[in-house]
Amino acid sequence: MKHSLVLGLVAALAAAVPLTPASAQNDELFLPLFTYRTGPFAGSGIPIANGMRDYLEMLNQRDGGIGGVKIRIEECETGYNTQKGVECYDSVKPGNPLIVNPWSTGITLQLIPRASVDKTPILSMAYGLSAAADGTVFPWVFNPPASYWDAASAIIKYIGEQEGGIENLKGKKIGYLFLDAGYGREPIPLLEDFAKEYGFELTMYPVPADTMQNQSSQWLNVRRDRPDYMIMWGWGAMNATAVREAAKVRYPMDKFISVWWPGEDDVRPAGAGADGFKMLNFHAVGDEFPAIQDIVTHVFDKGLSQVSDRSKIGENLYNRGLVNSLIMAEAIRTAQELHGHPNVTPAEVRDGLEALNISADRLKEIGLEGFMEPMVLSCEDHAGQSDLYIQQWNGESWEKISDWFSPMVEKVRPMLEEAAQEYVAANQPWPQRDVPCANAS
Amino acid sequence: MFYREAGQFKTSYAADQAAFPLLEDRIGIAILLLVAVIAIPLLASNFFLNTIMIPFLIFALATIGLNILTGYCGQLSLGTGAFMGVGAYACYKLTTTFPDINIIVWILASGIFSAGIGVLFGLPSLRIKGFYLAVATLAAQFFLEWCFIRVPWLYNNNASGAIEVPTRTLAGIAITGPTADPLTRYFTVLVIVSVLTLLIGNLIRGRIGRTWMMIRDMDIAAELIGVRPLAAKLSAFAVSSFVCGVAGAMFVFLWLGAAEPSSFNIRLSFQILFMVILGGLGSMAGSFMGAAFIFILPIVIRMLPAALDLDIGAATAEQLNFMIVGALIIAILIVEPHGLARLWAVFRQKLRVWPFPY
Known part of the structure; x- marks a missing residue:
């Protein structure tokens, strides 16, 4: 009877907890954001979290989402702690997230082996495992615009x-x-x-x-x-x-x-x-871009942003978060075009990421002309190795x-491929790439 | 009334010395095992298994490990996290060097390495006590953590410095690695934790456990009646580190799937120490209760706002979490300094004498 108090409680939870992670709804695009607004790294984490959130919120407010489908934004607090990050991943997984952004190299390393098993694309934007740039080995992991x-x-x-x-x-x-x-x-x-x-x-x-x-x-x-x-x-x-x-x-x-x-x-x-x-x-700093002005009008002025001060919009890390959401939004848009329907699945968004092509014209259309260099991904190259300054x-x-x-590029690419092979050798049996290549036509 | 002992006669020494002499206790344990073996696998989602049950059982085992040392033998240790790390790194080295041998064997064998390191760092306990020993074990914590970062051999020269769990199978079913089903991992953890709990429980009830408790209660008196402090203290360090090592290996191989050195930092040591203190020093059941309180409660609090449809933001929930758990720890320790196990014992006593309390 000694353990019954604890396990009785646990058993009661067993019935209650599975209900709490909201189940996937087909009329929404589910994008969980792993953020850290607490802990020793919050100073860097807060502007990134705000940038990511505000851009998606702006798309919701201005365009009604992406391709007419609303985005469901859900934050999960990781505290830059790997264990909590894995817990976040487990808690959002039943909702079929379209893309997971770990925002920590440690969490990314934990999730890489699980990505191809769970069929969830992982976007580790300019962080994480450099070797993940080799799409032939890591079909579900993306680290644009550069490793x-x-x-x-x-x-x-x-x-x-x-x-x-x-x-x-x-x-x-x-x-x-x-x-x-x-x-x-x-x-x-x-x-x-x-x-x-x-x-x-x-x-x-x-x-x-x-x-x-x-x-x-x-x-x-x-x-x-x-x-x-x-x-x-x-x-x-x-x-x-x-x-x-x-x-x-x-x-x-x-x-x-x-x-x-x-x-x-x-x-x-x-x-x-x-x-x-x-x-x-790899992106500009400042708020003089039409898209960022839209964030101010549609999100900040309406009180939907968590930014404490107007001057924080357009700072380096805020814009970094924005780029992350920009890549997600463009990948979803590409996936919608590729597959011809707006309610895309995680696997289809993976295709969208692989066929991603953010051209200069497209950047101008979004309202971010000159914000960053054009970014092109392919089935082999998941990093893009874009230009920097x-x-x-x-x-x-x-x-x-x-x-x-x-x-x-010519020096790094062979090293990346070699490192990817080393990773595979160290993690046998590593699954073969089993997803077809998705190329934008 | 609910806990009627009347009429339960013990007719042999064996019955008198049983682990659970009361029928009610035996029924309770049986119900618990049935819940763990049948109800949870049937009802629980993967999230529940992965995020709550598997880590809870692993932490409970680590807490038992520290409880042997601190609760039963009276030696304060702040190196639990590092000893768990030794288990994890040993298991990683063993399974990457000899991949053909079953992973369960290696998980258990890694405890032996941890036990060895534990004995080594337990040597100062023969000369120093109390806070001074805590500082000596703290040195173990920092030294071992430094090794996990600075000795590339331990993580096979991995560029990231992390250890990654390869897929290993038992009878054709994957039990570690990304393809392993949470249910399979849950059963593996459950079996290892149950068996070790049973063994340790009996070890503590026997001669060895009694020598530990004698050392804890008064070492000079124990020495006078023939307990050798060297053997008693070092065996406590060995058994404690063995259990922690096994818990550490499971922590990485059956739960996290990959680990950085920072997974085994001082915070983990403190977390386990809190579980021991809050659960109750020198109590097996308390180890489970403490692990549940410290590990599961924050997760439940984190999920409550979403379950109640309150939109307070992930960060606010996290801050509230720190405040609530902190306040509860203080409150419980004020109400019952001997931990949750004692709280349960008091409650049981009330059940025994109900409805005529005296």
Whole structure:
């Protein structure tokens, strides 16, 4: 009788809980959003969550959804915690989500093997497993517009240009400051390969997640090693701390280049010391686009947005969330065209993602002309390896300082394919791709 | 009235020493097992199995593991998360090196590795006690977590630094990996947890368990009547870490499907310690109750707004969750410092004497 209290409760729950995850309704497009508005990474998570939500809400308010079908938006709080993320996935799965966005490399790694079993497309936009770009191995996983390896190669290419040619990297020292988790370690194999190939020396500065707000020891080492350039893969409070510490040790800010995750709020606290800090990006910052103005009219002014302050709309991470929703919306639209009916299924949306082609004309139509470079995915290429650019912090806002340029596609692609094969070898038996290729005609 | 002991005569020593001497207890356990084996698989959805039952059972086993050490032997440990991690990484290494041997064998064998590491870090317990020992086990937590990050051999040089669970089968049915049905995994977990609970329960009732409790109650007195502290303390560390290791291997292989080092961080250790304290130190049933309270309650609270059609937003629900669970923990510990198990014991006593309380 001792356990009966607990298990009796559990048994009662057994009857109650299965009813709670809302079942799929055919007259809605179900898009769950995995967000984190709580926890140590909330600073980065909140603007992304707002951007994702507001764009979809705008489509609902302005156009009545996509192709005339309303979007059902449901947020699930992950706290950037892998266990909670998996719990979120299990709770939304009975509703047949059209696309799942894990918004954490850790959660993405957990969900990748399940995607092809559950037939749910996973969109890990510019994060997650780089090798997932190989669509022949990972038919259900997408990481457009570029993988972390593309990003790392682009930064190296940019540094090479600064030095007057990639061959001049020989003998240079490049420091790599990263969050010591799956996310930060992702580009290391590529950086190590490049270090050998181009003859630069790579020094590593791992930052453990639980002490990411205290990086004095890492920056002490940076001051000792004096790397010619610093590359950063940070997230949440780590970015803000790194910028502050870099300013404190007087590291030349224009030689400090980050991947695309720092937001304005990460850079501002460092004050004038942060001027010149550079960041790779794949979309524009700012709110002067018609589509974003529509968000203001249809969502923010109506009080449907969770954005606290009007000035937050158009910031880097807000726009990042917007791109994520833009890709989902365009994939659904493509799927509706491909299959000729508006109530698409997850499998059909997967086809839509594979046939995705966001051209310059289409961007203009959406009201985002010049917001990002055209993005084309295919059955083989799930990342798109789109063009990127470098922007610089001028004390108040981000300034675009380079033209759009492509990552080192010809170098990265074979490495991606090789890594995909390694992943398959390590995870035997890995299912063969069994879905036909969907090409937009 | 409900718990009538009158008329239940014990006519042999065996009957007197049984694990459940009362008929009512035996009926209760039988009902519980029937619910777990028949009712839950028939009624529960995959979500319920995956998100509630499987982790609940695994956490209950880990709680039993820590309870052996802290509740029965009186040695405070903050390294539970790391010992679970040792089990998980050992199981990963074993099954990737010898893929042909059945995964259940490896899940159980990984406990042996964890036991070894546990004994190693238990050695200081012979000299230090209480808070000082807690700090020593905390060192184990940090050191082992550091190993999971810094020793690439442990995760087969995976670029992501995470361990991923390959598909393994038993008699042709997948029990681990993405293709494994939640029901199959549930039964696997249920069998392992039930068998280990039974074994540990009997171990504690026997000579070994009694030496642990003697050490806990007063180590000098125990020494004087012939208990060897070395053997008693180290065996408690070994058995405790074995159980935690098995729980850790199941945690990754039968629940999460992949794990990063941060899955085994200090928060997991604290979570399990809270389960032990809230459930009741030195109680097997309490381990299950504590695990249920700490693990299942937040999930239920998270789902309540949706079930009641309240639109308060995922983040607000999460904040409320922290507040409610925190307040309840404090409230329960004020009402009953000995945990839920004691609460249940009090309730049972009331049932025994009802309707004539004295």
